[in-house]
Amino acid sequence: MHLWLQVLVNGILQGGILGISALAFSLQWGVMNLINLAHGSFQVLAAYLAVLILQHLGLDPLLAVPLIFLVFFAWGYLVQFFLINRVITSNLFMTLLLTFGMDFVLANLMILFFTADFKSINTPYANSSWQWFGLQFPIVRTLALLFLIVLSVLLWLFLEYSRPGRAIRATSMGMEPARLMGLKIPHVYALTFALSSGLAAIGGVFFGLSNAFSPASGGPLTVGAFVVTILGGAGTSWGPLAGGLILGVLDAVGSVVFGPTYVNVITFGLLLIILVLRPNGVLGRAG
Amino acid sequence: MLAINNLSTGYGDTQVLWDISLEINEGEIVALIGVNGAGKTTLLKTLMGLNTPWSGNVRFRGQEIGGKDTYYIVKQGLNMTPQGRWLFAGMSVEDNLLTGAYLRRDKEIKQDLARIYGFFPRLGERRHQTAGTLSGGEQQMCALGRSLMSRPALLLLDEMSLGLAPIVVDMLLDLVSEIRRQGTTILLVEQDVEEALRRADRGYVLEGGRIVMSGTSAGLLSDEKLRVAYLGL
Ligand SMILES: Nc1ncnc2c1ncn2[C@@H]1O[C@H](COP(=O)(O)OP(=O)(O)OP(=O)(O)O)[C@@H](O)[C@H]1O
Ligand SMILES: [Mg+2]
Numbered sequence: 259m260h261l262w263l264q265v266l267v268n269g270i271l272q273g274g275i276l277g278i279s280a281l282a283f284s285l286q287w288g289v290m291n292l293i294n295l296a297h298g299s300f301q302v303l304a305a306y307l308a309v310l311i312l313q314h315l316g317l318d319p320l321l322a323v324p325l326i327f328l329v330f331f332a333w334g335y336l337v338q339f340f341l342i343n344r345v346i347t348s349n350l351f352m353t354l355l356l357t358f359g360m361d362f363v364l365a366n367l368m369i370l371f372f373t374a375d376f377k378s379i380n381t382p383y384a385n386s387s388w389q390w391f392g393l394q395f396p397i398v399r400t401l402a403l404l405f406l407i408v409l410s411v412l413l414w415l416f417l418e419y420s421r422p423g424r425a426i427r428a429t430s431m432g433m434e435p436a437r438l439m440g441l442k443i444p445h446v447y448a449l450t451f452a453l454s455s456g457l458a459a460i461g462g463v464f465f466g467l468s469n470a471f472s473p474a475s476g477g478p479l480t481v482g483a484f485v486v487t488i489l490g491g492a493g494t495s496w497g498p499l500a501g502g503l504i505l506g507v508l509d510a511v512g513s514v515v516f517g518p519t520y521v522n523v524i525t526f527g528l529l530l531i532i533l534v535l536r537p538n539g540v541l542g543r544a545g
Numbered sequence: 546m547l548a549i550n551n552l553s554t555g556y557g558d559t560q561v562l563w564d565i566s567l568e569i570n571e572g573e574i575v576a577l578i579g580v581n582g583a584g585k586t587t588l589l590k591t592l593m594g595l596n597t598p599w600s601g602n603v604r605f606r607g608q609e610i611g612g613k614d615t616y617y618i619v620k621q622g623l624n625m626t627p628q629g630r631w632l633f634a635g636m637s638v639e640d641n642l643l644t645g646a647y648l649r650r651d652k653e654i655k656q657d658l659a660r661i662y663g664f665f666p667r668l669g670e671r672r673h674q675t676a677g678t679l680s681g682g683e684q685q686m687c688a689l690g691r692s693l694m695s696r697p698a699l700l701l702l703d704e705m706s707l708g709l710a711p712i713v714v715d716m717l718l719d720l721v722s723e724i725r726r727q728g729t730t731i732l733l734v735e736q737d738v739e740e741a742l743r744r745a746d747r748g749y750v751l752e753g754g755r756i757v758m759s760g761t762s763a764g765l766l767s768d769e770k771l772r773v774a775y776l777g778l
Binding site: 421424425427428431432434435436437438439440441442 | 615620636
């Protein structure tokens with residue numbers, strides 16, 4: 259009983275990291291119909307940036323989160339404006355190809371600069387847990403879940419009540435109508451990708467703090483975000499939270515049932531099931 | 546105010562508009578008449594920069610706007626209530642209206658919301674409702690209100706009355722006259738030729754992508770050919 263409670267806690271907490279990652283992925287998908295295959299590599303890159311900041315500036319990764327967010331916000335804006343915008347209105351295959359290429363380039367650049375070895379971020383709290391009711395709450399994952407909740411609320415407030423948020427929502431509902439309102443779609447798209455890159459980077463920092471990672475870690479992160487987005491629905495503020503919790507728990511249960519080496523088996527299994535059950539739904543706009 | 550000169554355009558290889566020349570003066574209501582497929586919507590979209598002109602030019606208040614970005618054109622004070630309404634179906638009525646005011650930075654946006662709700666009390670009651678759940682008439686009011694939120698100097702109205710009950714159509718068309726009185730110039734595209742010409746000062750007839758007739762409303766309404774072709778008389 260106690261074991262399963264702990265498994266449940268682990269799963270729910272894992273949902274935090276998955277959910278932050280999906281917050282970004284789902285925003286890109288929901289607003290721009292963009293399936294960003296380089297998503298995971300963005301996140302791994304953010305984890306490496308956290309390492310560099312810790313090493314060279316001595317700034318703790320969690321304290322560096324605002325800085326890392328801003329760096330990725332700016333970088334995301336440029337990537338969308340100068341690169342992805344060029345193909346975003348052509349067919350889906352072109353955007354898949356472009357982001358696949360970006361993923362490939364990023365992964366190899368990371369190997370070049372950081373080697374292919376696994377790294378972990380050494381912080382005093384990385385492996386510590388809080389104890390509540392006889393259960394273990396790993397600090398980093400618990401904070402990640404709190405972050406996910408706060409970020410979901412902030413994103414919702416931003417999209418619902420701010421002027422640029424309204425522009426993003428309008429654009430997601432119709433590109434030509436949005437243009438007619440005087441919106442500059444390339445900028446709206448760039449802002450969307452900037453915001454989601456920043457969110458992806460935050461998820462990447464938490465991922466790096468709680469897992470050993472290498473330049474090859476991007477793929478499973480992308481697949482995870484993909485599955486969470488489908489479970490929770492693309493382009494919604496609460497979907498990533500819901501989807502993250504579901505996948506987190508399923509993964510945790512799966513790793514107990516099948517053994518910890520198969521921790522991704524549920525994720526990939528779900529991906530296969532989803533692809534078989536609704537191959538068209540996946541490649542269209544969800545929800 | 547608006548001067549279109551020898552404008553031609555189309556889609557892909559297919560030409561839709563040939564040498565369109567048309568003029569609208571400040572304060573006028575001008576009707577644009579033509580059967581299905583004549584090219585009315587194409588002309589309006591081209592004026593809004595949603596379709597690129599092939600040749601010719603468009604001057605609005607002395608500025609060339611032909612082929613410019615929609616952003617720039619809206620900023621100059623041109624707006625369109627599109628055929629089919631193009632509402633943001635998943636957004637609330639009020640958010641739709643506010644999106645219409647996106648380029649404005651002044652402090653009177655709240656006031657203008659109240660003005661729209663004054664025109665359409667039903668929109669006011671449903672301001673937090675999702676636009677997609679409105680009735681057809683209410684959606685058209687929302688679309689018109691959204692255009693007005695940009696405070697256009699010239700408003701292009703594309704088939705507002707399509708599919709709506711006569712009583713709603715009357716109300717909308719009455720409002721068009723009121724909007725003009727309040728200072729907005731109007732280009733009116735309507736299926737109902739007689740209704741349109743009765744409200745308009747002048748009219749143009751578009752046939753197969755060409756302007757084939759133009760004149761004052763009274764003149765057009767008494768024209769034998771037009772009466773036979775468009776009024777079935
Ligand atoms: N996006 C498009 N791509 C290709 N052809 C188009 C497109 N939109 C319109 N057309 C064609 O251009 C011609 C003019 O269409 P348009 O919609 O401008 O006519 P309209 O006068 O507005 O008609 P309606 O009264 O039905 O609204 C038609 O032959 C139509 O088939
Ligand atoms: Mg039309």
